[in-house]
Amino acid sequence: MQPDPARIGLVEDDPVMGGSIVQRLELEGWRVTWWQSGRDAISGIEGLSDSLDLVICDIRLPDISGEVVFSELANLPNSPPFLFVTGHGEIDQAVRLMRSGAVDFMTKPFAMEEFLRRIDAGRRTTHSQLRLKGYFLGESPAIQHAEDLLRRYAGHDLPVLITGETGSGKEVAARLLHEVSPRRAEPFIAVNCAAIPAELLESEIFGHEKGAFTGAQQRHLGYAERAGKGTLFLDEIGDMPMPLQAKLLRLIEAGSFNRVGGETCCTFRARVVSATHRDLSQRDRPSSFREDLYFRLAVLPVTIPPLRERHEDIAWLLDRFLENAASRSNTRIRGFSALAEEAALAYPWPGNVRELRNRVERAVALSTSEWIMPGDLFPERATKPGNAAFVPLADVRDAAERRQIERALDETGGQIAKAASLLAISRTTLWEKMTRLGLVDRVRSTS
Numbered sequence: 001m002q003p004d005p006a007r008i009g010l011v012e013d014d015p016v017m018g019g020s021i022v023q024r025l026e027l028e029g030w031r032v033t034w035w036q037s038g039r040d041a042i043s044g045i046e047g048l049s050d051s052l053d054l055v056i057c058d059i060r061l062p063d064i065s066g067e068v069v070f071s072e073l074a075n076l077p078n079s080p081p082f083l084f085v086t087g088h089g090e091i092d093q094a095v096r097l098m099r100s101g102a103v104d105f106m107t108k109p110f111a112m113e114e115f116l117r118r119i120d121a122g123r124r125t126t127h128s129q130l131r132l133k134g135y136f137l138g139e140s141p142a143i144q145h146a147e148d149l150l151r152r153y154a155g156h157d158l159p160v161l162i163t164g165e166t167g168s169g170k171e172v173a174a175r176l177l178h179e180v181s182p183r184r185a186e187p188f189i190a191v192n193c194a195a196i197p198a199e200l201l202e203s204e205i206f207g208h209e210k211g212a213f214t215g216a217q218q219r220h221l222g223y224a225e226r227a228g229k230g231t232l233f234l235d236e237i238g239d240m241p242m243p244l245q246a247k248l249l250r251l252i253e254a255g256s257f258n259r260v261g262g263e264t265c266c267t268f269r270a271r272v273v274s275a276t277h278r279d280l281s282q283r284d285r286p287s288s289f290r291e292d293l294y295f296r297l298a299v300l301p302v303t304i305p306p307l308r309e310r311h312e313d314i315a316w317l318l319d320r321f322l323e324n325a326a327s328r329s330n331t332r333i334r335g336f337s338a339l340a341e342e343a344a345l346a347y348p349w350p351g352n353v354r355e356l357r358n359r360v361e362r363a364v365a366l367s368t369s370e371w372i373m374p375g376d377l378f379p380e381r382a383t384k385p386g387n388a389a390f391v392p393l394a395d396v397r398d399a400a401e402r403r404q405i406e407r408a409l410d411e412t413g414g415q416i417a418k419a420a421s422l423l424a425i426s427r428t429t430l431w432e433k434m435t436r437l438g439l440v441d442r443v444r445s446t447s
């Protein structure tokens with residue numbers, strides 16, 4: 001199944017289950033170390049942590065729970081990824097563990113082929129390969145954390161709720177989730193619940209039979225049916241009218257629905273992924289949103305942070321959208337001026353990524369020089385001084401210094417002496433700045 005033999009740790013107290021897992025994994029060519037209690041596993045894994053590619057851990061153990069094993073080992077410098085094996089009643093706990101960093105979970109009973117596939121996907125080598133390929137959503141630790149979660153959620157059929165401000169990239173995240181899931185060859189159907197008039201939404205989602213209402217001249221298949229075995233993405237779910245919420249709950253819980261005016265019960269096979277810019281959690285949920293539906297939709301939650309909380313992505317997105325816009329037009333623009341970049345880093349981006357994309361596209365269309373200037377990105381500032389939001393000057397300087405240092409280190413393959421010379425500062429000054437800005441990991445050689 002895989003070229004290199006993996007080293008797997010197994011924490012399972014049931015001798016029959018444990019024995020058969022060990023036998024099967026060894027047949028696959030993997031080396032397995034088996035512990036039958038949580039305490040034995042903690043001391044065993046501590047000693048082997050570096051060399052284990054994955055730990056498969058039962059949640060219910062005779063002495064302590066698998067959750068305690070995981071949390072006690074989580075702080076090891078090179079702690080291995082954990083795949084949990086759970087009973088049906090423990091899904092909530094498994095989901096909580098995934099949110100705190102476990103790589104995956106399987107519910108008993110499971111098919112061995114699927115189990116092997118999950119082990120192969122979750123083990124450490126695959127993860128480092130994934131890292132090497134880079135992330136799709138951005139460069140900041142915050143967005144990479146969200147992307148890691150989405151990739152972990154991809155192998156499951158449970159509903160996912162994506163929360164984030166308008167324009168932050170919730171639909172992009174939903175599409176990524178679909179693309180990395182086993183459903184990728186099936187349809188991805190996106191429905192914006194806020195954009196469709198309430199009286200049409202039911203027949204748009206569930207379809208209708210001929211004659212169901214005036215004007216229904218033929219049978220119409222709704223989004224739920226057209227999604228097939230793919231993904232049904234319900235955007236702005238917080239705007240779904242109350243009467244439809246009950247029908248949606250049935251769609252998810254029973255896996256079935258009726259077309260409007262129809263008697264036949266249709267089977268629903270798609271995965272539901274929904275998104276909202278509102279906080280639908282218990283604390284702030286509007287009374288117009290059903291609590292039971294919220295819990296059903298949010299089994300696997302993920303938050304897309306606003307752009308102002310992920311500065312590292314601003315420069316990355318600027319370059320990406322500039323490249324896109326430039327490839328579509330016959331532009332002679334070579335890039336962003338340092339001042340334009342600083343202005344972008346200092347701006348709070350209330351409209352998030354969508355606003356950044358629009359501003360770059362407009363700047364490319366209107367700029368008259370080879371380098372995009374602050375006024376191209378923020379033309380309104382020229383006419384409305386004082387309108388722009390302010391951030392501390394020190395933050396602007398740090399962001400600009402970080403970006404230039406990162407560029408110099410990239411250019412020199414992480415060699416501090418050469419980078420210092422490119423930046424026309426001493427090695428000591430560069431080192432001090434890198435320490436302050438948290439960039440010391442980028443250094444390869446201090447020669």
Ligand SMILES: Nc1ncnc2c1ncn2[C@@H]1O[C@H](COP(=O)(O)OP(=O)(O)OP(=O)(O)O)[C@@H](O)[C@H]1O
Pocket residue numbers: 136137138164165166167168169170171172173235275277353354357
């Ligand atoms: N990580 C990203 N990489 C590239 N483009 C992105 C990224 N995130 C968002 N975008 C772009 O930003 C715009 C808004 O993204 P998207 O529609 O996914 O946001 P949203 O949160 O779903 O918005 P809304 O709340 O309005 O539904 C789109 O043009 C999208 O292509």
